[in-house]
Amino acid sequence: MSVECVIKNAAKTVGEGPHWDDVTNTLLYVDIYDNAIHRFNPETNADDKIVLDSSVGFVVPARKGGLIAGVGKCLVHVDWDTKKVTKLHEVEEGLATRFNDGKCDPQGRVWAGTMMGSPKPNIPDMERIGSLYCLDKDGSLRNVVQGVGISNGLAWSSDGKSMYYIDSSPRQMYKYDFDPSTGKIENRSVVFDNSGKSVPEFGFPDGMTLDTKGNAWVAHFFSKKVMCHDTKTGEVLQSVEFPATRTTSCCFGGKNLDELYVTTSVYEAPEEEMKEYPLGGSLFRVKGLGVKGYSANMYEGNIPA
Template sequence: MSEKIEAVVKNSTRLGEGPHWDDTTQCLYYVDLFVGDVHRYNAVTGDDSRLNLGDTIASIIIPRQKGGFVVSKRTDLAILDSWDRDKVTSIANRVEADANMINDGKVDASGRLWFGSCFCGKDIPDPDNWPKHQGSLYSLDPDGSVKKHISNITISNGMDWNDDNSVMYYIDSIARQVWAFDFDITAGTVSNQRTVADFSSTEIPDMGYPDGMTIDTEGKLWVACFDAGKVVRIDPETGTVIRTVKFPCEKITSCCFGGEDFTDLYVTSAAPAQLGKTPLAGSIFKVTGLGVRGRKANMFAG
């Protein structure tokens, strides 16, 4: 099956990340990490609007069941009242050390937010020189309690769960690993870490660094390949790449399924200082015609 790639919002970000599709409004929410902006792209009208959270770092925007959004600001988690009323109230202050930042997050089926951290550089990451093992993986329960689950992560990134919530998938970009864990959704715990895909292996060549991730209804992973200009579909049972979608820029950062029937793949990207031969870098892309579909995204229950 042949896919079609379209830049639906051109050059909207310096470092686009954290896409979340809201099926109730047919809107894509995403962030511009080092600018502190959160964006809302309305797929019906084509309008892209933004809010600045008053900080240089914003990595998460996810709708809440009670209305508004859970957002992150550097080392804090907060509630954004609504898109039209930009009041931000902190709910977890200084989760991480000042040298770090919160990076990427997703909500599990119980309404619990999972998020990670990494060292906070001043620009788009230089993977070769990134300080190692300074990040962690956390969860935020609806009651506001924060728990640390894994330490010694370098750049915490993409995560998602299988259909029966027995497995959580998780990425450390600099380690170039896609991991799986046994997942207990009631207790909110992970265990039995193992490697699903090793991007440093010669069996998966030219994939760059795994970044954001989503899962389709067939249980296959879609992983954004930073510095490789691709999103790859991976079979987590075998660790093999079974499909590759190539984009007109190298720094592909994350992806999620959206559209009325969740058959569109929305993809974020980053823009280098000089666009050069990749004038669409920093755009939001939509991929259609993939022949697969994703699932409704979970909202934060807190």
């Protein structure tokens, strides 16, 4: 196994939301408070970006063209070539929140959650005023889960019957029964609860992805690690450490989907931390894990004309 720094200091603030686009063999990711969507081409090492007018929590491609992104409190469609941004929905009027992580389910719906717009230094103390939303293929939006602290990682089992979801504030990962035909979720259970564990060792669970064995690879913020968890027991099966303390998310990519791309953050990192970990905010790639991921899902709904 090898850990490689692909782009040094790729993110000026919070690198997040990596998504491998196997149509173009490029990696999409965001830099939240730099208001930027990045597109990295491993063949050419080109890292292009679009800068928008507010924070960008996530980005996913749309099958019919362009990208769906969480920008501030809005879900938008972005045309990469023309830079045109079209607002689809705005949420949580009167609340100081913003969109954070988001992903598509196997049927092509977009699931995206919110959190406080100005995070508190003590993450468990953050107000749980966020929600998890689902953008359906007909363009309608529904609020699915309320009382969320920091809406984060999302993933679906290969049989389509389970959805996994992380709320970073209580340091928990959940499993829901998932109905593929309707997108309804119910019967929440806890996969793991790290609330009583050491932060330097276990951090705060953040973004995640599943491998083809059904295990969850979870970035644990403040721990320097991405951990592989058994989704049945929550047990840590494997751990990969990085020369950066603030690991944020991960996805499988590469032409064989056997390389793990990992984003990191430097947002509010003190000077002493940056001296000790100068690669904070970098984009990393892990090879030789011996596992593969699935092709990432795209939004299958209609897009604005």
